[in-house]
Amino acid sequence: MSLNALKQKKPEKYRAILEAAIRVFARKGFYNARVSEIAREAGVADGTIYLYFQNKDDILISLFEEGMKTVIETVREAVSRTNDPLEKLRCFARAHLALIENDKDMAEVIQVELRQSTKFMKEYKNDKFFEYLDIIGEIVREGQAKGMIRADVEPGVVKRALFGALDEMSRFWVLSSKRKYSINTAAEQISEFFIRGIAA
Amino acid sequence: MSLNALKQKKPEKYRAILEAAIRVFARKGFYNARVSEIAREAGVADGTIYLYFQNKDDILISLFEEGMKTVIETVREAVSRTNDPLEKLRCFARAHLALIENDKDMAEVIQVELRQSTKFMKEYKNDKFFEYLDIIGEIVREGQAKGMIRADVEPGVVKRALFGALDEMSRFWVLSSKRKYSINTAAEQISEFFIRGIAA
Amino acid sequence: MSLNALKQKKPEKYRAILEAAIRVFARKGFYNARVSEIAREAGVADGTIYLYFQNKDDILISLFEEGMKTVIETVREAVSRTNDPLEKLRCFARAHLALIENDKDMAEVIQVELRQSTKFMKEYKNDKFFEYLDIIGEIVREGQAKGMIRADVEPGVVKRALFGALDEMSRFWVLSSKRKYSINTAAEQISEFFIRGIAA
Amino acid sequence: MSLNALKQKKPEKYRAILEAAIRVFARKGFYNARVSEIAREAGVADGTIYLYFQNKDDILISLFEEGMKTVIETVREAVSRTNDPLEKLRCFARAHLALIENDKDMAEVIQVELRQSTKFMKEYKNDKFFEYLDIIGEIVREGQAKGMIRADVEPGVVKRALFGALDEMSRFWVLSSKRKYSINTAAEQISEFFIRGIAA
DNA sequence: TATGAATGAGAATTCATTCAT
DNA sequence: CATGAATGAATTCTCATTCAT
Numbered sequence: 001m002s003l004n005a006l007k008q009k010k011p012e013k014y015r016a017i018l019e020a021a022i023r024v025f026a027r028k029g030f031y032n033a034r035v036s037e038i039a040r041e042a043g044v045a046d047g048t049i050y051l052y053f054q055n056k057d058d059i060l061i062s063l064f065e066e067g068m069k070t071v072i073e074t075v076r077e078a079v080s081r082t083n084d085p086l087e088k089l090r091c092f093a094r095a096h097l098a099l100i101e102n103d104k105d106m107a108e109v110i111q112v113e114l115r116q117s118t119k120f121m122k123e124y125k126n127d128k129f130f131e132y133l134d135i136i137g138e139i140v141r142e143g144q145a146k147g148m149i150r151a152d153v154e155p156g157v158v159k160r161a162l163f164g165a166l167d168e169m170s171r172f173w174v175l176s177s178k179r180k181y182s183i184n185t186a187a188e189q190i191s192e193f194f195i196r197g198i199a200a
Numbered sequence: 201m202s203l204n205a206l207k208q209k210k211p212e213k214y215r216a217i218l219e220a221a222i223r224v225f226a227r228k229g230f231y232n233a234r235v236s237e238i239a240r241e242a243g244v245a246d247g248t249i250y251l252y253f254q255n256k257d258d259i260l261i262s263l264f265e266e267g268m269k270t271v272i273e274t275v276r277e278a279v280s281r282t283n284d285p286l287e288k289l290r291c292f293a294r295a296h297l298a299l300i301e302n303d304k305d306m307a308e309v310i311q312v313e314l315r316q317s318t319k320f321m322k323e324y325k326n327d328k329f330f331e332y333l334d335i336i337g338e339i340v341r342e343g344q345a346k347g348m349i350r351a352d353v354e355p356g357v358v359k360r361a362l363f364g365a366l367d368e369m370s371r372f373w374v375l376s377s378k379r380k381y382s383i384n385t386a387a388e389q390i391s392e393f394f395i396r397g398i399a400a
Numbered sequence: 401m402s403l404n405a406l407k408q409k410k411p412e413k414y415r416a417i418l419e420a421a422i423r424v425f426a427r428k429g430f431y432n433a434r435v436s437e438i439a440r441e442a443g444v445a446d447g448t449i450y451l452y453f454q455n456k457d458d459i460l461i462s463l464f465e466e467g468m469k470t471v472i473e474t475v476r477e478a479v480s481r482t483n484d485p486l487e488k489l490r491c492f493a494r495a496h497l498a499l500i501e502n503d504k505d506m507a508e509v510i511q512v513e514l515r516q517s518t519k520f521m522k523e524y525k526n527d528k529f530f531e532y533l534d535i536i537g538e539i540v541r542e543g544q545a546k547g548m549i550r551a552d553v554e555p556g557v558v559k560r561a562l563f564g565a566l567d568e569m570s571r572f573w574v575l576s577s578k579r580k581y582s583i584n585t586a587a588e589q590i591s592e593f594f595i596r597g598i599a600a
Numbered sequence: 601m602s603l604n605a606l607k608q609k610k611p612e613k614y615r616a617i618l619e620a621a622i623r624v625f626a627r628k629g630f631y632n633a634r635v636s637e638i639a640r641e642a643g644v645a646d647g648t649i650y651l652y653f654q655n656k657d658d659i660l661i662s663l664f665e666e667g668m669k670t671v672i673e674t675v676r677e678a679v680s681r682t683n684d685p686l687e688k689l690r691c692f693a694r695a696h697l698a699l700i701e702n703d704k705d706m707a708e709v710i711q712v713e714l715r716q717s718t719k720f721m722k723e724y725k726n727d728k729f730f731e732y733l734d735i736i737g738e739i740v741r742e743g744q745a746k747g748m749i750r751a752d753v754e755p756g757v758v759k760r761a762l763f764g765a766l767d768e769m770s771r772f773w774v775l776s777s778k779r780k781y782s783i784n785t786a787a788e789q790i791s792e793f794f795i796r797g798i799a800a
Numbered sequence: 801t802a803t804g805a806a807t808g809a810g811a812a813t814t815c816a817t818t819c820a821t
Numbered sequence: 822c823a824t825g826a827a828t829g830a831a832t833t834c835t836c837a838t839t840c841a842t
Contacts, residue, residue, distance in 0.1 A: 597794060810834105
């Protein structure tokens, strides 16, 4: 895509816009965010946005894809530290929630996008998200191959259930101000439920 | 709310608008839905919408509250059929996913709203949703009292994790056309994971 | 006009609407007044208004014509108490300002209408107002015939100037809360200026 | 006001919109004027209006303030040509009516605004108008100090009465097509009435 | 490249008026 | 006569996007 070439030209500006967009989308939501507000927050002119992105939707998509790339890398790395599939699930949960904690705005934006079912989930083939989900799927299949996870467990259900559990927990985290327990507690508990739940 | 009084006057029209709104919101998403399209679909004039609802937001809120009322009633009823707390969780999962299957449009709209973090989750105190979540919380506390669920399990984590797991599963259901396994399989598997995961 | 017949049928309702309209127009101005607010204030249904008036404009016109009829009668009566044309001018000023003082809402509405140049002054032939203005014109011509008012004085200028002076004074009266001098002082001063100004 | 800064950027466009607004408001009245008509008449897009003005009300307010600034300057200048307070009143009257004659549209709009008692006179502190009125007040006080105007004359009454007289005369001028006497005759007669009326 | 003034399509909402009851 | 729910035309204002500079 021609615009991708531009990303290479002034990467600082591209990043500035993307980071401004994260903040504005997190604050206002995609539909209530104004392109001019993103421009102001990025310190560029309104028109400049369109030198780096095709339109407002494209900002969100790019945001999401860039974000997911980092998330996938980080989580893959965390998971690769152990060979025990059950332990890998724990690592996944910890890494996922740690990412949320480190970048709440990004977390919120990704959640909004993932959930804005209509516009984005319907029109846009969300490969990155499926790739992410399937990290869990792979772990489950590996565990089943090693006989550590019950054979009747559906990897496709586990991946969605675990992701959903972590995601709902993180939404609570992002939106709530008062928190009864730490995000670590949540990570430990949720991975514990799933490990016990699916272990052979 | 003063407008609620009107619901009593011509309940058919109130319901017609609400049901049209469910379909339109499910099809287009809240922000891309046009009030005039809801009116057309409901068979009323644009202005009539405003005799029953304060504004477009109010349609969504009303939709959500009415929907949650039904969901809470149905799930409460399903759960009350057994005394075994672990079994209750299974009933919860089945009932939740059955509701999704029976009214996909409503399911999608509720999910959109729940996730539109910004506008709705931030500004609108979402009591109905917390009430729903806490059905699970109560079951867990009951199970702990009976010694059937481990005491170190956090009810607040379980309720969000289980809800998140079911919800993510149902999003997949709603959005995807091709389905590898039935919604019943998903309900059984997810409740099985959690039951094993938290049982004493 | 067919509607005029209706005025005869339930004169209380006709008057109730008119009086409600005076209050609402005075409070909000014609364009910001809502027909439904007039209806509520009159204690009738929205639709009932249209049994007594053709439309919103017609309420204002009727209001004005009824009001001017009273004003003309009252002022004519006051003026007829003396034979001295100069003294008549003083009576006119006193009566005009007294009317304002007695019915501020009506005064304000009449002023609004008189001044809403465009819609009403252009489209609607304002006979009543000219009749009122010409009470002054007649007095001036009578005074000139009796040699008490200078012959070079233009009655058409005097009538507009005196009316304008009184009207501006009354606007001040209606809109201002703190008043340095009484409305009587104003009446005396203004008539004094004009009497000296035009006397032979 | 922040928008005033914009006036400096493209003053031609600001003026074009203002002048279009004068014509449209004069033709249709404020409430019947359409923003899109002003835009068309100014040769700009609808949205452009909102780069220079906050909303429709703001156009009228700006119009009024700009207009009054000119009026005040012109009249002040005219009045300063003589030292005789009574003669100053004549200059005031001539200058006022000459302004009306030169810019009938503006005159009509200012009158509409001044008289739209409700919306504008009540909510908007009309300093410019009071400043204008008080030019007359100052002249009267000066005349009293010099012993040329009777001491019992209330400057506050004279200023409103003279302004009202001129204003009513000019409304007649603006609205009427057939005119029995020239605007100069009116100016001379009215100033003559007041000069005789208040002279010592 | 970068700007930001200008554009104009588009949408929510209002409210005078009607008419079935 | 009276009602008030329903209508739908009409209008302001917003904001993503463009393009001349």
